[in-house]
Amino acid sequence: MSLTRPPAEFSALIAELRNFMDTVVIPSEDLKTAHDGDAINKQASELRVEALKRGLRAPRRAVSDGGLGLSWEECCFFLEEAGRSFLGPTTLQCAAPGQPDIAALEKLASPWQRERYLEPLARGDIRSCFAMTEPAPGAGSDPRMLKTTATRTDSGWVINGDKWFISGAVRADFAIVVARSDAGVSWFLVDKSNPGFRVVRDIPTMEPFDAGGHGEIRLENCKVGPQALVGEEGKGLEHAQLRLEGARLFHCMRWIGLSSRAMSVAQDYAAGRDSFGTRLSEHQMVQSMVADAHISLYAARLMTLDVARKLDRGESIRHESSMAKVFVSEAVNKVADSAVQIAGAPGISEDLPLSMILRMLRPFRIYDGASEVHRAAIARRAFSKRLSA
Ligand SMILES: Cc1cc2nc3c(=O)[nH]c(=O)nc-3n(C[C@H](O)[C@H](O)[C@H](O)COP(=O)(O)OP(=O)(O)OC[C@H]3O[C@@H](n4cnc5c(N)ncnc54)[C@H](O)[C@@H]3O)c2cc1C
Structure with missing residues (x-):
């Protein structure tokens, strides 16, 4: 068992969460607004105020960073409860793609990247997306087919390529872009405001709701500084x-x-x-x-x-x-x-x-x-x- 707190305390936390889901979150669901990403985000932000009052916070983030610091095992119980409503994960700061992006950046981000991207992302002030998949003939199931390139220049990197089905891209403030550089596949942080970064369209899918859509992205002579490289070059x-x-x-x-x-x-x-x-x-x-x-x-x-x-x-x-x-x-x-x-x-x-x-x-x-x-x-x-x- 990998419990971070006494079992009785953990049971009380899950009981509180279940109560919050049953009495507040699930009754707030409106299947009509479920199709509207802006409405979902607004509603989830309002519900989050109540969640925070009840001590229900980002489950995996460290306590020192404002989260609950739960183990993976404890998260099984927390996320199952949160997952019972389409509003739950966003309200409780454990939705994709933000949560896995936060987890990855916690391990890989430089001090500058932590301050500029990770901290505001974890606070819920900004949103992220993870851009790896490409239209044919680029990478899908087989990552070795990656076509997006990152070319080193005197002032950083220039990225070129197309991405699609990127969850959250439509409302993201920045993307983690996976591209091929000289040393192999690497990760780069790209602001949505970068003139070389464009969300071409929100791809309509069968999913009834998605708070940030599934974007198709074009990276065209997208210039980023040397500090945009995440982790080690070639280890993407x-x-x-x-x-x-x-x-x-x-x-x-x-x-x-x-x-x-x-x-x-x-x-x-x-x-x-x-x-x-x-x-x-x-x-x-x-x-x-x-x-x-x-x-x-x-x-x-x-x-x-x-x-x-x-x-x-x-x-x-x-x-x-x-x-x-x-x-x-x-x-x-x-x-x-x-x-x-x-x-x-x-x-x-x-x-x-x-x-x-x-x-x-x-x-x-x-x-x-x-x-x-x-x-x-x-x-x-x-x-x-x-x-x-
Ligand atoms: C809702 C949704 C959200 C997504 N979000 C993101 C995101 O945020 N970021 C991102 O980068 N990508 C995202 N993706 C893309 C996802 O990662 C790819 O769809 C996935 O990797 C498969 O690639 P593909 O669609 O190109 O399928 P392909 O690689 O073209 O494969 C098509 C089908 O062929 C079969 N197949 C493929 N390879 C094999 C094999 N070796 N053996 C047997 N059968 C095989 C499988 O049935 C597969 O479904 C998302 C996709 C969806 C549907």
Whole structure:
């Protein structure tokens, strides 16, 4: 167990969070404003004032930096609760892409970068995005296909390239741009106000809401100073792996919470609706979907917890985080799909939050590594390292 505080104190914190989610955050949800990033951000900022009064702060940030300083294991409980509402993670300062960007910059940022980017980002004064994926023929699943270049000049670097599906880009104040320099793949901090940086469009997706959109970006003769380089030149792929492993785990935690809520809504529906002379909840095929959802989420929680504990112990999680990501992303999608099925026609409407939850969860089987890419990597390691299943 990696608890940062006595169990009773931690239980009280989670009980407070659950109460806040049930009595304040979930009742504030308005599925109509869920499509409007500006409205979500405004609402989340207002809710954050109340959260802070209750001692509910950025879970992973150090206490000395104004956070709760929770371990990865403790975050499993915190983020599952926060994840039950689409407003929760933004309100509670644990939404992507900000949270993984903060975690990465805490490890890699220079003192100048800390002051200029990390501190205001962690306070919620500015927003970030992480720009790695490129349109064909650039990098998607295969990062070795990266085409964006960073060329060294007398006064810093000039970056050229195209990025897309960059979460948060539309409302971000700066981007962490992944580009190829002489020494290999490297990270650079680029202000949105840089004349060489342009968000070409917000790509419409099936996701019902995203506080910052999914931007397509053009970097054209984008000049940055020498201080824009993050960490060591040429180590960008290692940095990305570091960022991604934590980001992936946080997504598992949040989406377990959201799919669990979907099944609760479906169970309530089944308990109150009759068909063929009995309650839906009495039909064995409905019971089977409910039972399978409970079994899947139980396994998903345990896998996520195990990876979190390994991270707390400083162990490598490369193999386990791949396995957990595939399992959890597929499990939460199946649970949300069953929830829609159980609720019948209202399930696909926006009278209930179910169809929205399903649309939020579907892309998780693609981002942070598509299921097929993880399966290929798991099998490769199994053969090359002769791992037992
Ligand atoms: C909602 C959302 C948010 C995103 N946010 C960001 C972001 O903030 N920043 C960012 O940089 N990127 C982001 N992305 C992009 C994401 O990282 C990529 O979509 C992902 O890496 C896959 O790349 P691709 O879409 O180019 O798919 P491709 O690489 O073209 O692959 C397409 C499909 O082919 C299959 N496939 C690929 N390789 C293999 C293989 N080796 N074996 C078997 N099958 C394979 C998989 O089914 C895969 O889904 C986001 C994507 C989505 C959907």
